[in-house]
Amino acid sequence: MAVPNQGSPIKIHSYKHNGQLHRTWQETTVLKATKTRVIGANDRTRVLESDGRTWVTREPAICFFYTKHWFNVIGMLRDDGVHYYCNLSSPFIYEAGAVKYIDYDLDIKVFPDMTYTLLDEDEYKIHRKQMNYPDVMDRILWNNVSQLIQMIHQRKGPFAYEHVERWYEMFLTYRSF
Template identity: 30%
Template sequence: MVLKFNTDHQETWRYDGKVISRTPESVLLEAYFNRPDKLFHGILLREGDRFVEKYFNDRWYNIFEIHDCDTDVLKGWYCNVTYPAVFEDGVVSYVDLALDLLVYPDGRQLVLDEDEFAELKLNEVDTSRAWQALAELQRIMKIPFILN
């Protein structure tokens, strides 16, 4: 199970996922989009799209690789800036910090929700760590990128 929380530690989304692999610092899992179809910055997210998701307990982000539910064609990557994930009792949980990076299959990158991030009123250290996480994502999410 995956649990997403906001900075007030209120649950904002939950869904099931199947663990593909695990290390002491990360979990790679497969999940399926469980919301109605939505056009999102030029990418059609469809209910049932396959997500391969990588969570880290030592990094301030996670990475979702998005595949079409019918053809399994890669649609792109969605990266969340977060506090490090927590792994316990078959549950992956994380606190989302609003700041996101969308990466298209052709390598274009789009930073999302900077305004929402600014409204969070995080302390100076956490704000700096979040911006560092975004910079790291922008650096590592160069094409070709393979999630493993």
């Protein structure tokens, strides 16, 4: 699999299980890319929804995408600390200048004190039935919810505050050019 170049801009494409494009982030700067993960950052980037609406992100964000996990993590740097948004998703692929993944509805919102809330279980149940998520997919996704919760409790990977801060400092060096 090809990987994007460090420092280059990419797009992020989120799809639904039925193949429909769900959401596109217009520009994210690649901070690190390997065959198993991409770490990117953006700030005030335009987001296009599938229904044509657009909006702009409000704060700097560090994005972690994986090929070996069924989730991605976005750390948003706000005045009161790092807030995380975790999407249960397919592992990503990199294609045509974009990180692409399938969004499977379930999300975990994590607050700076590391408390968290599981979101969108109702939406997941509806889409699982409508789009025929296979039973094996259901097991994979719930296992990854458990894995994410364990990482949150242990403050591992993206949930280590210093980790996000270090990537944000690198992002600022790219923006100064």
